[in-house]
Amino acid sequence: xxxxxxxxxxxxxxxxxxxxxxxxxxxxxxxxxxxxxxxxxxxxxxxxxxxxxxxxxxxxxxxxxxxxxxxxxxxxxxxxxxxxxxxxxxxxxxxxxxxxxxxxxxxxxxxxxxxxxxxxxxxxxxxxxxxxxxxxxxxxxxxxxxxxxxxxxxxxxxxxxxxxxxxxxxxxxxxxxxxxxxxxxxxxxxxxxxxxxxxxxxxxxxxxxxxxxxxxxxxxxxxxxxxxxxxxxxxxxxxxxxxxxxxxxxxxxxxxxxxxxxxxxxxxxxxxxxxxxxxxxxxxxxxxxxxxxxxxxxxxxxxxxxxxxxxxxxxxxxxxxxxxxxxxxxxxxxxxxxxxxxxxxxxxxx
Numbered sequence: 570x571x572x573x574x575x576x577x578x579x580x581x582x583x584x585x586x587x588x589x590x591x592x593x594x595x596x597x598x599x600x601x602x603x604x605x606x607x608x609x610x611x612x613x614x615x616x617x618x619x620x621x622x623x624x625x626x627x628x629x630x631x632x633x634x635x636x637x638x639x640x641x642x643x644x645x646x647x648x649x650x651x652x653x654x655x656x657x658x659x660x661x662x663x664x665x666x667x668x669x670x671x672x673x674x675x676x677x678x679x680x681x682x683x684x685x686x687x688x689x690x691x692x693x694x695x696x697x698x699x700x701x702x703x704x705x706x707x708x709x710x711x712x713x714x715x716x717x718x719x720x721x722x723x724x725x726x727x728x729x730x731x732x733x734x735x736x737x738x739x740x741x742x743x744x745x746x747x748x749x750x751x752x753x754x755x756x757x758x759x760x761x762x763x764x765x766x767x768x769x770x771x772x773x774x775x776x777x778x779x780x781x782x783x784x785x786x787x788x789x790x791x792x793x794x795x796x797x798x799x800x801x802x803x804x805x806x807x808x809x810x811x812x813x814x815x816x817x818x819x820x821x822x823x824x825x826x827x828x829x830x831x832x833x834x835x836x837x838x839x840x841x842x843x844x845x846x847x848x849x850x851x852x853x854x855x856x857x858x859x860x861x862x863x864x865x866x867x868x869x870x871x872x873x874x875x876x877x878x879x880x881x882x883x884x885x886x887x888x889x890x891x892x893x894x895x896x897x898x899x900x901x902x903x904x905x906x907x908x909x910x911x912x913x914x915x916x917x918x919x
Contacts, residue, residue, distance in 0.1 A: 577902045580881035582748075582861060585895035587818075588780030588831055594821025595782075598813045607631070607812040615816040618823035619774075619788060624761045628795035630787040631815045632807040635747045636665045637672075638773040638785040641801050643710060644673035645794065646741045646771065651709035652677040653743075654696050658686045658718045658886060660745060672805065677706040685856060686719035686886075687727070690734035697738050711735050714745040715763065716752045719855075719886060720839075720862030723752070725762055732768025741794075742768055747775035747785075750832035751860040765790035776819060780831045780896040784815045831896030835861035838894035838903050845907035852914045855889040863892045867914055874913035880906065 578584055587595075603609035616629040632638040639661050643653055653669065655662055657680045661669045670676060681692040688711070697708045713731065716722045723731075735742045744764065746752075749772065753760055764772050771794065774786040789795035802808045809815050822828040843858040851871065855864035866889040867875075875882075875890070882890040892906070 577897075577899060578881045579892040579894060579898070579903075579906065580883055582778045582835065582893040582895040585778075585780070585897050587782045588822075588827055588896050590821040590825040590827040591776075591781045591818035592821075594817045594819075595814060598817035603813050605810050605812070606808060607816070609813045609816075611813040611820060612816040615786075615819040615823070618820060619786060622760055622823055623764065623788065623790075624759070625765055625790060626792070627765070628789040628792045628798070630789075630795070630798060630802055631809070631812065631819075632785050632787060632802065633783055633809070633815070634777065635660070635745070635773060635775055635785050636668050637805060637807050638787050639712070639743075639745050640665065640668040640672035641798070641805055641807065642743055642771045642773055642787050643669050643676070643712060645798055645801060646710040646743060647673050647676040648709070649674035649676060650706055652679045652706035654679045654681055654688075654693055654708055654711045654740070656681055656683045656686055656688050656714070656717070658683065659712065659714055660718060660747065661712055663718075676709070679706075679708065685721055686714070686717035687721050687723060688713055688731060690730050693731065693734050693740075694738065697740065708738065708740060710741040710743055712743040712745055714747070716748045716755065716860035716862070720858065720860050720864060721856060722755050722859045723763075724756065725758055725767055728763060728767040728769065736768070741770045744769045744772045746772050748778055748832075748860060749774050750779045750828050751836055754829055754832040754836050755860050764788075770794060776822065778895070779828055780822065781818045784818060786819060827896075832861070834896055835894045835898060838898040838900065839863050839892075841900060841903050842892060842894075842907055845904065846910060849911050849914050852910060855887045861894045863894075865890045865892070865910070867910070870916075871910075871914040874916075875909060878909050878913070880909065
């Protein structure tokens with residue numbers, strides 16, 4: 570336990586290990602032989618698990634990581650002369666190395682400025698209607714992140730409003746759900762309510778940040794949109810030959826309910842840190858804490874002192890320190906971080 574307490578960090582929820590439910594399912598799938606390329610019983614069981622969870626007969630595919638999932642999903646909605654509207658802080662814009670443009674053969678990302686990472690119907694419409702001439706890539710889709718890169722969540726009403734705007738403009742709505750489970754936990758709304766019932770066309774459901782070793786699920790709520798998507802997965806190097814090792818962990822996550830329990834725990838740890846710092850001089854929240862992220866504004870001297878104490882964090886959004894919490898976060902480790910922030914911040918504020 571001492572080693573874990575010493576080493577557990579909150580720079581990213583990708584630092585966490587594999588949760589027991591995912592690990593056990595993978596171990597169970599490791600018995601004997603099974604058909605390759607997704608023709609196995611585990612992959613069918615995982616796909617059916619998603620259909621049960623989302624209360625609809627969606628088409629389900631599995632990919633190794635979020636960049637590939639997002640990029641393939643957006644490419645399926647666009648031609649090379651189309652464009653995708655996204656928030657300026659969107660992961661597809663800032664952290665995917667041009668993969669959406671690469672996979673689509675050139676579809677351009679059109680950036681909408683936001684103050685909190687949340688797109689609005691007004692911002693989408695402003696970008697979509699900025700130019701309509703043949704010299705500019707035609708808007709074809711909108712992508713939103715749930716929960717966002719700033720830790721905010723879109724309410725059901727907000728998703729519905731964006732969907733209605735998309736429909737009026739002839740656009741498709743894609744959701745980057747790297748932390749979709751955290752949004753469900755934060756809003757206490759069902760996956761169906763937050764996606765297809767609110768007008769989302771395609772969801773990339775993240776498993777990696779939710780307790781799995783690797784793996785994302787791509788859900789098409791209109792099966793017609795998924796035509797030939799299996800070929801796209803193969804071409805992109807995302808069709809796993811031993812697919813059961815991508816899909817079996819999902820069985821463990823979905824059938825046990827760990828997908829939601831893990832997110833609830835991570836969100837609670839974020840709230841725990843925020844609550845512990847409400848009275849610390851010179852420390853404030855950059856964004857409301859709604860999911861599993863805490864963004865703190867503090868004096869540079871305080872952040873430098875915190876880093877010297879061994880804490881890892883990023884400052885790439887808003888200049889504040891970002892702390893991410895995961896399924897395995899130890900509450901006592903959160904408390905240790907809070908104590909160190911307080912001790913580093915008070916001298917800087919003085």
